[in-house]
Amino acid sequence: MKIKDIGERALIQRISGLLSGADDIVVGAGEDDCAVIDTGGDDYLLVTTDMLHRKTDFPLQMTGRQIGWMSVAVNLSDLASKGARPIGVVMAMGIPPDTEVEFIEEIVKGMDECASKFGTRIVGGDTDAHDELTLVGTALGMVKKEHLIRRSGARPGDLVCVTGHPGTAGAALFALDKKITVSQKILNALFEPVPRIYEGMALSESLSVTSIMDISDGLALSLHDMSRAGGVGFKIYESRLPVLPDVKRLLKEREMLEAAVFAGGDFELLFTVAPEKLDKARKACPLTVIGEVIENGVFIERAGRVEELKARGYEHFS
């Protein structure tokens, strides 16, 4: 049986099943957005890694600076989704030998800019001759033990919330695909995504959130991941999705649902809050309530009808 026959999520489950655990590993491989290590102090150490490469992750329209920014941002978004304060990023770079030195320098400047913007640094790395430009970042973070929030933890009756405007990155992808000119704001959602580091830290410190993850693989897949992790279900409302007016103008209704729910690429946080703590969460960061936690299943209400929301979105090997 080949990897393409089983897909990414099944592969990760098989790999995770082969790995040994240990008492100091609070969250291990495949369980959450980051691994969580107990090093004995007041804080947990969090670590996450992401592999990006030219063909899949860096459309030709992206500048070197944006490629570098993205390679750091994708890792910081995982830290953000656990409320962690970033403390360092290392970057392994696979580079075709005939690449211009200046292009790599632009990429490195973009990495440094993104790390600096969120209070951390590129602290180390590796370079390697590779056929395809391949960037593998690993981000480290820390969070007070009592502030760690998991993908699990949602309870029926909790409110489902998101930061920002899901669908913007998907709209940019759509526009690139159809060669439609769109605003820089929409393109930047795809090319220079902003990891929600400060929002994640504020939410975790607010002690108002019961579960959280990021939606870079799309809202639908993330809801299914949280459903599996927490043993609960979700119902969201299409009418409440905080899609940007610019995006609404650009896309037909079906396309908008596709962008906001399935396309992925938005580095926003998806989280659940007990209704009586919503004010606390709102004080932590701007948010939109898009639905509620239910007993089981993942559903969306559209034009008065409740439909099952399929676990479809961005997956490798498919």
Added chain:
Amino acid sequence: MKIKDIGERALIQRISGLLSGADDIVVGAGEDDCAVIDTGGDDYLLVTTDMLHRKTDFPLQMTGRQIGWMSVAVNLSDLASKGARPIGVVMAMGIPPDTEVEFIEEIVKGMDECASKFGTRIVGGDTDAHDELTLVGTALGMVKKEHLIRRSGARPGDLVCVTGHPGTAGAALFALDKKITVSQKILNALFEPVPRIYEGMALSESLSVTSIMDISDGLALSLHDMSRAGGVGFKIYESRLPVLPDVKRLLKEREMLEAAVFAGGDFELLFTVAPEKLDKARKACPLTVIGEVIENGVFIERAGRVEELKARGYEHFS
């Protein structure tokens, strides 16, 4: 100008020059085998990353298990060279979609085996569809602040020491290239290298070592790296290189020098010790004295003649 025109070490210097520093980054990119972060406790946090891929790093004779072992060992060797105790490894895996699932499972078992052998675990990772099998590990470690040893720190008059038997991995490469059958012991030096985690920890705790790094890129390049880092020189003696008798039988004199000094692939530690502390270092781990620290230059004495030792060895993009 292209990357291949400047080579790996110059590229790393240029990249490092573009990165911002910070007070809590004790050792940053390009300065040592690991980055060192001060998280405020009694220990430093160390992090290192290495990118390996099929064409360059995994000869076809390697099993899946050995590929997995190697991908972890190469990172642990960097931790070993700073005396760190490993606390976790994450692994990003770029996998061609038509790879057999069983082969990936063998690789993962090899990773788990190597991590477990040295007291740590694979705590997380990422999977990605990639044209070429590409494994990027990142290892985290901790070391007491007073036990951290750098590449710099050697003083003229110090003794130059190595662990193990440099040249064994080079001999295996030679045998594979010439299709000569050699012992499993020699092949394993190349295919299942043993990171010197316990030796590194014992050496750093012995407080006898003035500078240290690993020699996986070859003894010659490592001596030049330590020379640049510490502002000192080195003189080593060919006759003192602890080459295995099996390797001596296999190789002619010139080939032996090539294997032991230039070929790389040995995951041994190169370190310097003040003469009066040699007994302390010997109690920490088996070692061989191969030369001494001098004011400047890097030299080797061969058959009574002192020659300059060129900065030649394993470099990407060349």
